[in-house]
Amino acid sequence: MPQTIEIKTSAGIPASTGTLVIYVAEGAAPTGGAATIWAATGLDWARVTRAAGFKGKQGQMLDLLAPTGLDAARLLVLGAGKPDASASPSAWTDRGGSLAGKLMALKADQVAVLLEEAGATPDRIAELAAGLRLRHYRFDKYRAKKDEPGEAAVLAITLHVADPAATDAAIANRGATVSGTLLARDLINEPANVLGTLEFAAAAQQLTSLGVTVEELDEPAMQALGMNALLVVSQGSARPPRLVIMSWNGGKKGDAPLAFVGKGVVFDTGGISIKGAAGMEDMKGDMGGAAAVTGLMHALAARKAPVNAIGVIGLVENMPSSTAMRPGDIVKAMSGTTIEIINTDAEGRLVLSDALWYTQQRFKPRFMINLATLTGAIGVALGNDHAGLFSNNDELSANLLAAGLATGEKLWRMPMGPAYDKLIESRFADIKNSAGRPAGSITAAQFLLRFVNDVPWAHLDIAGTALGSPTTETNTSWTSGFGVALLDRLVRDNYEPAPAKAK
Known part of the structure; x- marks a missing residue:
């Protein structure tokens, strides 16, 4: 069985454990409980740190085995960096990820972490706990040998904090977002022969256990609605299309919902305009937008x-066959818009066009945000560090950009305008689905804009951030689950009512 991780809290200084962890700020000596723990070792702080070159910088570590005076097999002294460097929530998430990486490398099992420094609030400690879980994630279900040699079945971590009750509540609240991110990672990592359209829809149905209402539209239902843009993508595959609608009603009855729409192409060959063979295996992740939603x-x-929210995902497979679009x-x-198919590999915008129109028409949402691994062009423009943001609304854009900075899931706003819109005009139809290579991510966005009304x-466009994600402190998987933390933070900071103040 793969290793699991358990995180709990406790008050006071740890008495005994397998691995004991304390933090020391850059350029400083241990203080408070950390000073008490260090004093028990009988070691000279200045002499040891000088010999080891330890300055307390983020990521630095002192590793003491069987330390004298402590009932612990190992003492880890970790650099906390400069105090002002830990002000942002993502800094604490990264700290947790860094800690998890070190503990996993050392094959630790019972761990106690002392967190009493200034600024170690319950919310920040919850971010550290989130980082622990995110970094611990591995997708190894298809490996014959899932366990690392010498690895314990459980990595049990106790966080010693000033206020365990408040910290537990914060960890549970932030942990819900982590679970959503890990769900997205699992969905994207699954091979396409296992996760097809019906299997993805079944995974969405599991959310009913949390109180989400889940509806599915099958092919006849979509035909009756005139969703021919979505359906034309699926017609080359034996796998049937689905439109899945997930509704969470946590706000006031009658309040306009927040709407999130995801591209769910469970595998994309490119269709008749077939992709090159190199790297096509990555197209199992072309449903990264639907996974994030x-x-x-x-x-x-x-x-x-405490909000009303709608999640809509269009699930199709894009295959070449005698029935495929041409x-x-x-x-x-x-x-009612007519679309000329120029390139069958520009299929995601076809799926989203009907999904967006359906969402705005049926739900009259407060806003709509769609996520899609839509274009290779966005990776050329922004690489893997930022996702592309395109919008018709400055306030929504500003809120998204701020949420991206807070979570580390960063966005960069890209231009839109009439000059780009003109590029998708068709000789034979209202618009065409591809304008070629120039400004490829922008013209794709201009295409989608036609289906959102006001x-x-x-x-x-998360094509550069959701697939082949770079290794970070909080992710060593092929996919990061990009978008879940970003959008959850957007909702928390801007669209939830402020908590009532205690009298």
Whole structure:
């Protein structure tokens, strides 16, 4: 069985454990309980740190085995960095991830972490706990040998804090978002032969256990609604299409919902405009937008968010066959807009066009945000560090950018405008689904804009951040689950009522 991680809290200084962890700020000596623990070793702080070159910088570590005077097998002294460097929540998330990486490398099992420094609030400690879980994640279910040699079945971590009750509540609240992110990672990491359209829909149905209402539209239902843009993508595959609608009603009855829409192409060959063979295996992750929306709905429901929210995901598979769409075909979307198919590999925007129109028409949302691994062009423009943000609304954009900085899931706003819109005009239909390579991510966004009416809207192109994610302090998996923490933070900071003040 793969190792699991357990995190709990306690008050006071740890008495005995396998691995004891204390933090020391950059350029400082241990203080408070950490000073008491260090004093018990009988070692000279200045002499030891000088010999080891330890300055307390973020990521630095002193590792003492069987320390004299302590009932612990190991004492880890970790650098906390400069005090002002730990002010942002993501800094504490990174700290937790760094700690998890070190503990896993050392094959620790019973761990006690003393967290009493200034600024160690329950919310920040909850971010550290989130980082522990995010870094601990591994997707190894298909490996014959899942366990590392010498690895314990459970990594049990006790966080020694000033206020365990408040910290437990904060960890549970933040942990709901972590669970949503890990759900998104699991969905994206699954191979396409295991996770098809029906299997993805079944995974979304599991959210009913958290109080989410889940509906599914099958092919006849979508045909009746005129969703020909979505359906044309699926017609080359034996796997049936689905539109899944997830509803969380945690706000006031009648309040307009927040709407999130995800591209769910469970595998993308490119269709008749087939992709090159190199790297095509990564196209099992072309449903990263739908995975993020599903993970977000899990997070909102698990923490009982006081908002009304809708998650809509369009699930299809894009395959070449005798029934597949062809370049030159023309289809009519649910909105009535006619679309000329120029490139069958520009299929995600077809799926989203009907999903967005359906969402704004049925739910009259406060805003719509769609997520999609939409274009390779966004990776060329921004690499793997930022996702592309396109929007018709400055306030929504500003809120998203701020949430990205707070969570480390960063965005960069890209231009839109009439000059780009002109590039998708078609000779034979209202618009065409591809304008070629120039400004490829922008023209894709201009295409989507045609289907949102006047609803405040943002399109997040996550092709560069959701797949082949770079290794960070909080992620060593192929996918980061990008978007769940970002959007949960957006909702928390801007669209939830302020908590009532105690009298």
